[in-house]
Amino acid sequence: MSSLREAQKQLTRDTIVERALELFTEKGYAATTIDDIAAAVGTTRVTFYAHYPSRSDLMRDFMARVNAVLDRADGPNRASTAAELVDVVREGELEGILAWLESRAALWPAFRPYLDVLDEAAAVDREVRALVEGWHEEVIADIVRGMQLAGRFPEETHHIRGTLAFTQLDYVATLWTRRKFEPNRDHALEVLADSWYHLLCDEG
Secondary structure (H helix, E strand, O other): OHHHHHHHHHHHHHHHHHHHHHHHHHHOOOOOOHHHHHHHHOOOHHHHHHHOOOHHHHHHHHHHHHHHHOOOEEOHHHOEEOHHHHHHHHHOOHHHHHHHHHHHHOOHHHHHHHHHHHHHHHOOOHHHHHHHHHHHHHHHHHHHHHHHHHOOOOHHHHHHHHHHHHHHHHHHHHOOOOOOOOOOHHHHHHHHHHHHHHHHHOOO
């Protein structure tokens, strides 16, 4: 019986997330109210708050779903980590980097809408801003870890290299989402992979 209740609870949460994502994308984060989301789900704000005590809690669920799509697991200090990204940077092969970037690009439709809403929410919600900035640092930490394991580049340059690599990837990804602009994706990923290779792997 308890498993059935849990399944029903998860179904309600999934429905809230789906409708909220649609509304945030259509109307914007700031313009969407709890009542809007509850009405779209066909429930009440009481039910919404039973699952998400605040919009910030809903945003934390958005981030958890991004991590699930990207296979980011709990790491040290409860931060998320992606072993595959660490390995790709550690191995330092251009072909491997391109293959990893292509695999992430294939997932953009599944997780970028969540990240786009999170970025918008971060502009007006301090809690969400801390959540998003923390997540950025978790991804950067994976890139840094890969360089550390390879013994590549001076330690004091690792964080800026990781930050530049992450920022490049995030920007290219927005060309397919928020900006609704689609250049030749294959070319863009090839250029990005080459940039990552020289920034993170090539000490020559």
